[in-house]
Every structure is written in C-alpha cells, then in structure tokens.
Amino acid sequence: MGQNAPYPALEKLPPKRESIETISILRQANKATAALAELKGIAKTIPNQAMLINAIVLQEAKDSSEIENIITTQDELYTALTINQTNVSPATKEVINYRKAIFLGFDFVKNQGFLKVNDIVNVQQSLVGNSAGIRSAPGTVLKNDKTGEIVYTPPQDKQEILDLLTNFIDHYNKEEPDLSPLINMAILHYQFESIHPFYDGNGRTGRILNILFLILNRLIDIPILYLSSYIIENKQDYYGLLNHTNRTGEWEEWILFMLRAVESTSLQTIKKINAIRNLLESVATEVQHSAPKTYKKELIELLFEQPYSKIEFVVTRLNVERKAASRYLRELENIGILESHKIGRETLYINRRLFDLLKDKMQ
Structure with a gap:
C-alpha cells in the first residue's frame, strides 16, 4: 500500500x-x-x-x-x-x-x-x-x-x-x-x-x-x-x-x-485419508500373515498415530513389559514394516511407508 x-x-x-x-x-x-x-x-x-x-x-x-x-x-x-x-x-x-x-x-x-x-x-x-x-x-x-x-x-x-x-x-x-x-x-x-x-x-x-x-x-x-x-x-x-x-x-x-x-x-x-486407510489395512494384513503372534490391533494403530515409535510407547499403550515391547518392534522390523534408527541411547522405529505418505502432497 x-x-x-x-x-x-x-x-x-x-x-x-x-x-x-x-x-x-x-x-x-x-x-x-x-x-x-x-x-x-x-x-x-x-x-x-x-x-x-x-x-x-x-x-x-x-x-x-x-x-x-x-x-x-x-x-x-x-x-x-x-x-x-x-x-x-x-x-x-x-x-x-x-x-x-x-x-x-x-x-x-x-x-x-x-x-x-x-x-x-x-x-x-x-x-x-x-x-x-x-x-x-x-x-x-x-x-x-x-x-x-x-x-x-x-x-x-x-x-x-x-x-x-x-x-x-x-x-x-x-x-x-x-x-x-x-x-x-x-x-x-x-x-x-x-x-x-x-x-x-x-x-x-x-x-x-x-x-x-x-x-x-x-x-x-x-x-x-x-x-x-x-x-x-x-x-x-x-x-x-x-x-x-x-x-x-x-x-x-x-x-x-x-x-x-x-x-x-x-x-x-x-x-490422503484414503491412502492412510489403505496402508493401515495393508499393514494389518501383512502382520497377520507374516507375524501372527505379534499382531495386535492396538499396536498397529499406535504405529499409525505417529510414524516414529519407541519401546516406551508400546509399553504404555499395550501395558506390557519392556522385553515384550522390544520383541514386537524387532519382529515388525524383521518383516519390513518398521526401520530402526539409533539416536544416542534411544532406538527409534520408523513406519517408513506412513512417513513417506504424510510427506506426499497428494496432487
């Protein structure tokens, strides 16, 4: 002006x-x-x-x-x-x-x-x-x-x-x-x-x-x-x-x-919401097929609330011991659902497909 x-x-x-x-x-x-x-x-x-x-x-x-x-x-x-x-x-x-x-x-x-x-x-x-x-x-x-x-x-x-x-x-x-x-x-x-x-x-x-x-x-x-x-x-x-x-x-x-x-x-x-829902369903099916003992609805939902997770999040959400939480996350990494990254003394587990989807502009 x-x-x-x-x-x-x-x-x-x-x-x-x-x-x-x-x-x-x-x-x-x-x-x-x-x-x-x-x-x-x-x-x-x-x-x-x-x-x-x-x-x-x-x-x-x-x-x-x-x-x-x-x-x-x-x-x-x-x-x-x-x-x-x-x-x-x-x-x-x-x-x-x-x-x-x-x-x-x-x-x-x-x-x-x-x-x-x-x-x-x-x-x-x-x-x-x-x-x-x-x-x-x-x-x-x-x-x-x-x-x-x-x-x-x-x-x-x-x-x-x-x-x-x-x-x-x-x-x-x-x-x-x-x-x-x-x-x-x-x-x-x-x-x-x-x-x-x-x-x-x-x-x-x-x-x-x-x-x-x-x-x-x-x-x-x-x-x-x-x-x-x-x-x-x-x-x-x-x-x-x-x-x-x-x-x-x-x-x-x-x-x-x-x-x-x-x-x-x-x-x-x-x-974006449709893509999130499709990915959620795909991951749930994959885990049920490849790691049925690890599959828990609450665990899958937790991994979709934030792409980065850690043992403490699983302990709190599922009310399980650290040993069990660690086993769940490692098993999901083994079947390709998660990637682990060490930052200092922390190990983060990344839901890479969700991370990439959230970055996508969805034109």
Whole structure:
C-alpha cells in the first residue's frame, strides 16, 4: 500500500451483504462446501481418530510455520516429538509449539462451544512462547520482505485493537444461518490479519482460528482441514489479495481465493485419508500373515498415530513389559514394516511407508 497509516481505516464487521455474496462467490462456496462435507464423511471411516489428528496436525504445523519462513524437516519434528530432545533447532521448537497451540484451541472449542478474546491470546502465547499479549506500543508496520516498503500499517491504539477484537469475536461466535460459514471464515480471516493484534504470530494464530471456526460450525468434527499447503503454493496471491481488499474494500477475489483453498485442500485431504486407510489395512494384513503372534490391533494403530515409535510407547499403550515391547518392534522390523534408527541411547522405529505418505502432497 505504501503508506504509514491504515488506509482506509479498518471497518468493523459485518461488510455489506451484496459485496460478499456475488454469483461467483456463491457458486464457489457450494463447491467448497460439498468437498468439505465429503471430507467430513471420509474422516469418519478411520476408526481411531487420533491417527488422523496427529498426522495431519503436525503437517499443518510445519506448513503454516513455513509460510513465515520457519523451516524444519519432517525427520527433525518426529525425532523431537519421540525422544524429547532438549537441543532441537529453534524452528523445530516453534513448529512443536504450533502443534500445542492447535490442540489448546481445539480443547477450548470442545469444552466451551465458543471462543473468547482471552482464548485467542492464550493460543498465541502457546504458539510464540512468550506473554507479550496484545500490542500496546505503537510502531508496528508490515513491510515487503524484498523492498522494505511499508505495505500496511495496522491499528496502533490498544483500545482500538481491543474494540476490533471484541467485534471480531462477536461475529466469530455468531450463528448466521443465511450466510455460508465458508464465506464467513474468509471474511473473519481477513479481519483478524488486518487487526494484527500481536507483535508476533498473527498469521499462524489466524490460520488456527480458521480450523476452529470450521469445527464450531460443525463443518468438520476434528482438526484435519488446513489451508497452509495451499497458501504456500499461492503465497503471493494470498498476501496480494489481503492488501487488495484492504486498499479497495473489494471482497470478491479474496473470498474466492479462500473458498478455492478450502475446496482444493479438502480434496487433497480426502486422498490422503484414503491412502492412510489403505496402508493401515495393508499393514494389518501383512502382520497377520507374516507375524501372527505379534499382531495386535492396538499396536498397529499406535504405529499409525505417529510414524516414529519407541519401546516406551508400546509399553504404555499395550501395558506390557519392556522385553515384550522390544520383541514386537524387532519382529515388525524383521518383516519390513518398521526401520530402526539409533539416536544416542534411544532406538527409534520408523513406519517408513506412513512417513513417506504424510510427506506426499497428494496432487
């Protein structure tokens, strides 16, 4: 935008109805809603929902952080989660914090059925690992990474930020039966990013709020739809359309972008869930055939909740002695289900096929 003041001043919600319900928007909203409904149904075919939540939440944590140039690898993440390393990289630690923040927000939604402004603050604090809270000192501006040009100056006065957040959360929690929740999500996401209430973590917090909004509106049951992979692939459009809407007050292209993100990501996630289910069934059959004494439903499910496992996980889940747990894992390695890797004094057992599947973009 190239100016040092919010331009135009950020208006409170809601926008005028005619600007957010064009024919193109309504048509795309129907397509996105249908894809999301199919995803919700497919997700229910996985008997152990923890498998989906753990696998997909961590991928989202990685992708959403990557948008903010926080880069780590799948291997670093799973290793850190499995053996509780203290010397993990700062990027890996931030991604693990993101995962915690998603689960914290999910708990708020499940337990309350709504969100409060303070819940958003708690999610953001869990994410960034500090308690600075809502911006109180002026001077925050958003700049173009390459040119250094100021592209947007969010509201500076703390009371104005609080007023806008109160207006935001009122509309976030409000049931609007005559407006598509997906259109509403796009509007709410724009508004939150424009308020930019924190010194750090606004984008990641806003993307967590998207998924919690879908759960609140019963479009999905568990946190498994994330738009970050789509945003990474279309990062320039994402930021360009945020700025365009702020500069012009025109909503259509921004809302269409977000609706296409929901449709595309829903279809990708359906493919991923089907692939996980097929692999789960294939591995279960393989173990029953090649190592029948080792086969236990709970053991197979454990290996699909996280691609990296260790003896302690099996001891806890199956309530068996370490010797038995070690024997199960070694037997699964012998028949090619797992690979073992030594890290320090720990032996990790990797479900390589699941690991590779989770990395797959599923185009």
